[in-house]
Amino acid sequence: MAIFVFIFFVVLVIGLSLYLGNRAKTSSGYYAAGGNIHWGVNGIAFAGDYLSAASFLGICGLIATVGYDGFLYSIGYLAGWVVALFVVAEPLKRLGKYTFTDAVDANYNSRGIKLAAAISTLVISICYLIPQMVGAGVLVEPLLGIPYAWGVVMVGAIVITIVATAGMASTTYVQFLKGFLLIIFSTVLVGAVLIRGISTQPDQGGKVPFYTYSQLPATKTGDQIAVSEPGWNVLEQHVASNGMEFAKLEQDGIESWWKVAENAGAITLIETQSVVMKADGKWINGAPASETNQLRQVGNLEKISGEENVITGSLSFIKFLSVMTDKDTSVMTFKTTGFTDENNQKVTIYYPEIVSGDRIMRPGLKFKVEGTFLERLDFVSLMLALFLGTASLPHILIRYYTVPSPSSARKSTIVAIGAIGFFYILTLFMGLGAMVNAVLNPADSNMAAPLLARSFGELLFAIISAIAFATVLGTVSGLIVAASGAVAHDLMDRYFKITMDDRQKVKAGKISAFAIGGIAILLGILFKGMNVSFLVGLAFAVAASANLPSIIMLLFWKKTTAQGIFASIFVGIVASLTLIAFSPELYTLYGLNPLDAPVPLSNPGIISIPLSFITLVVVSLLTQKEKKVEV
Amino acid sequence: MLHEPAAPKDRDPSGNYKMRLGIWMFTFYALFYASFVAINLLNPAGMGTIVFAGLNLATVYGFALIIVALIEALVYDWLCRKKEASYKNAGQAETKDKQNEPINTGKG
Numbered sequence: 229m230a231i232f233v234f235i236f237f238v239v240l241v242i243g244l245s246l247y248l249g250n251r252a253k254t255s256s257g258y259y260a261a262g263g264n265i266h267w268g269v270n271g272i273a274f275a276g277d278y279l280s281a282a283s284f285l286g287i288c289g290l291i292a293t294v295g296y297d298g299f300l301y302s303i304g305y306l307a308g309w310v311v312a313l314f315v316v317a318e319p320l321k322r323l324g325k326y327t328f329t330d331a332v333d334a335n336y337n338s339r340g341i342k343l344a345a346a347i348s349t350l351v352i353s354i355c356y357l358i359p360q361m362v363g364a365g366v367l368v369e370p371l372l373g374i375p376y377a378w379g380v381v382m383v384g385a386i387v388i389t390i391v392a393t394a395g396m397a398s399t400t401y402v403q404f405l406k407g408f409l410l411i412i413f414s415t416v417l418v419g420a421v422l423i424r425g426i427s428t429q430p431d432q433g434g435k436v437p438f439y440t441y442s443q444l445p446a447t448k449t450g451d452q453i454a455v456s457e458p459g460w461n462v463l464e465q466h467v468a469s470n471g472m473e474f475a476k477l478e479q480d481g482i483e484s485w486w487k488v489a490e491n492a493g494a495i496t497l498i499e500t501q502s503v504v505m506k507a508d509g510k511w512i513n514g515a516p517a518s519e520t521n522q523l524r525q526v527g528n529l530e531k532i533s534g535e536e537n538v539i540t541g542s543l544s545f546i547k548f549l550s551v552m553t554d555k556d557t558s559v560m561t562f563k564t565t566g567f568t569d570e571n572n573q574k575v576t577i578y579y580p581e582i583v584s585g586d587r588i589m590r591p592g593l594k595f596k597v598e599g600t601f602l603e604r605l606d607f608v609s610l611m612l613a614l615f616l617g618t619a620s621l622p623h624i625l626i627r628y629y630t631v632p633s634p635s636s637a638r639k640s641t642i643v644a645i646g647a648i649g650f651f652y653i654l655t656l657f658m659g660l661g662a663m664v665n666a667v668l669n670p671a672d673s674n675m676a677a678p679l680l681a682r683s684f685g686e687l688l689f690a691i692i693s694a695i696a697f698a699t700v701l702g703t704v705s706g707l708i709v710a711a712s713g714a715v716a717h718d719l720m721d722r723y724f725k726i727t728m729d730d731r732q733k734v735k736a737g738k739i740s741a742f743a744i745g746g747i748a749i750l751l752g753i754l755f756k757g758m759n760v761s762f763l764v765g766l767a768f769a770v771a772a773s774a775n776l777p778s779i780i781m782l783l784f785w786k787k788t789t790a791q792g793i794f795a796s797i798f799v800g801i802v803a804s805l806t807l808i809a810f811s812p813e814l815y816t817l818y819g820l821n822p823l824d825a826p827v828p829l830s831n832p833g834i835i836s837i838p839l840s841f842i843t844l845v846v847v848s849l850l851t852q853k854e855k856k857v858e859v
Numbered sequence: 860m861l862h863e864p865a866a867p868k869d870r871d872p873s874g875n876y877k878m879r880l881g882i883w884m885f886t887f888y889a890l891f892y893a894s895f896v897a898i899n900l901l902n903p904a905g906m907g908t909i910v911f912a913g914l915n916l917a918t919v920y921g922f923a924l925i926i927v928a929l930i931e932a933l934v935y936d937w938l939c940r941k942k943e944a945s946y947k948n949a950g951q952a953e954t955k956d957k958q959n960e961p962i963n964t965g966k967g
Contacts, residue, residue, distance in 0.1 A: 296917055303895075303921050310888045310928050314881035314935065322871075550913025590906040590917040597903040604900050611896045615889075634871065638939065642932045649925040656918075783878075 233690035267636040271643020276407030280703035289673030291659020295588035302652035304614025312619040321637035329718040338790035344797035346718035348774040349622040353711035359763035361752020364700040384749035399705040406698040421661035425540040430666040432683035446495040468565040482514040500579040527668040530558040557585030562670040578670040613833030617768025620775035623706040712740035773800035773836035792848030800840035807832030873942040
């Protein structure tokens with residue numbers, strides 16, 4: 229079923245691209261869909277562009293694992309559209325032709341601006357492409373049963389076909405279709421969650437028996453733990469890097485890892501899930517990994533408003549949220565840690581942790597709003613980047629050139645705000661639904677929404693997965709159009725002044741699309757395993773640092789010079805990328821201790837955005853006499 | 860060669876009005892958003908306060924940020940369209956006046 233629906237969607241989008249192929253014979257057709265898309269279609273296509281893998285897979289996954297903190301991304305992503313509508317939409321449409329570079333260079337005709345803006349578009353597009361490709365691989369792996377890397381390659385190949393056949397025309401209609409279906413079926417999924425209601429022993433509608441994690445009483449003599457019940461042997465004890473203690477037990481020849489919990493002197497061992505990399509392959513929960521022996525799906529309510537063994541039945545959306553917010557509601561979430569055991573085998577543990585509902589439903593589980601000054605600053609930095617990043621994303625900005633007039637640009641932005649805002653409200657219900665319906669894969673939060681859909685049947689799973697896949701296809705197509713425009717239009721045509729007729733310009737765009745698609749595939753494979761929403765947050769920070777100061781100052785400060793814009797874009801890119809490269813999150817990716825990272829912030833926006841603004845102001849003031857002279 | 864714009868650069872008589880309106884509406888929303896961030900930092904526990912039908916401040920404020928963005932967008936569009944229409948009508952009236960003006964034949 230899933231494969232059939234998936235193939236149907238792929239054939240549909242490729243067929244659409246081939247049908248629209250004759251619209252991409254000219255530069256205007258290829259880069260801007262001829263500039264005659266209706267504002268309503270463009271508005272939903274905006275939603276399609278914007279509601280990427282990060283929004284659908286990443287945010288739902290984050291809400292499912294850290295609660296309200298994941299919803300902060302929804303709020304920030306939507307708020308960014310306010311900047312796009314009130315500040316950027318109409319002036320940008322009036323200034324530009326095909327690309328972001330056209331708009332910032334419109335009053336200057338500066339080679340420096342062309343170079344800087346084109347590089348900025350490329351860097352941001354690639355930063356944004358990485359999470360989309362990661363999302364694609366994660367999605368295709370369970371859907372089609374093919375390895376992650378092949379999933380990424382397949383997505384890359386399909387997207388290159390879409391872009392190379394019909395450029396912005398096919399991208400727009402794929403986005404429109406996908407944006408529309410995503411909102412409709414997400415609504416259906418939320419409706420299904422509310423009609424089912426919640427239970428302390430969720431069983432996916434009777435399909436998967438509820439699993440209760442065992443607890444064993446134990447004693448501790450010195451550091452040595454002993455299980456009080458007969459038949460259990462303690463083989464090994466280990467303290468993980470997060471300070472938690474774990475014990476390896478054996479019963480009837482089966483080994484398992486248990487969390488050691490101490491409460492008022494009493495020791496309790498709590499069952500966990502584990503993955504051990506042995507010489508003969510991967511072992512899961514004490515047995516070799518196989519098609520039938522995988523990590524168990526997790527996430528359930530321990531108590532609903534203080535009561536155990538409850539099935540609520542259908543709930544209104546307010547009742548659902550109020551039950552989740554109740555301080556007497558408790559949720560079993562799963563955390564992860566890892567270490568190397570005494571046999572030099574890599575062990576990954578997924579252990580349960582009970583969190584109260586009122587804690588889940590307010591910020592603090594991921595973002596340390598009650599933490600140190602730097603942790604709070606990191607939170608402000610993220611919220612700033614999300615707010616300012618939207619209006620700086622190249623694949624969003626180029627969509628302003630597909631409509632016929634500035635007022636159409638404004639109207640399509642309003643349609644986008646309505647559609648995107650509604651979808652982001654749905655993310656809270658989908659994320660929380662996944663959190664409490666025992667559907668989560670403890671090793672990968674990105675699949676929360678499709679797995680939630682599967683608990684309602686294979687058909688909904690197939691549709692939601694196919695739409696999620698189309699989500700990736702659409703966003704990647706938009707990004708590749710933006711990046712190929714930067715290479716073929718901004719760099720080759722405008723910066724290097726390579727003489728090309730219109731057909732050659734389109735051909736250059738298509739060849740660029742192939743090259744950028746190839747790079748996206750490689751990066752998607754390299755960044756496997758990172759949360760896609762986090763990665764997109766970083767892309768927003770780079771976009772806000774590199775592009776926004778130029779756009780804002782160009783529109784509102786008459787003393788802005790070409791040199792100021794050039795310097796600001798480069799400082800924005802270099803500062804944000806450097807801060808990210810030396811951040812704790814990237815140190816974790818490198819396999820280094822995050823505490824050794826020289827930059828204590830994971831989100832660079834609070835430093836790099838003001839720095840880029842200051843650079844523009846200072847350089848512009850220093851170059852007033854040379855204003856409007858080429859860099 | 861300059862990067863020519865996608866749309867013809869017709870002068871938009873309502874452009875200044877729309878820009879000023881946009882900045883005011885942006886400022887209002889930016890303050891609303893900044894207050895949300897500030898409450899999270901200065902009184903994070905306060906975000907857990909139940910304010911409506913069992914929902915806490917975090918949820919209500921979060922939804923409000925999304926809904927207010929849409930309401931502001933609709934108000935902005937309405938005001939922009941009103942202004943554009945008033946300039947359009949004024950322009951049409953001016954053209955009509957010019958057409959109805961008696962032709963000076965110079966015969967006094």
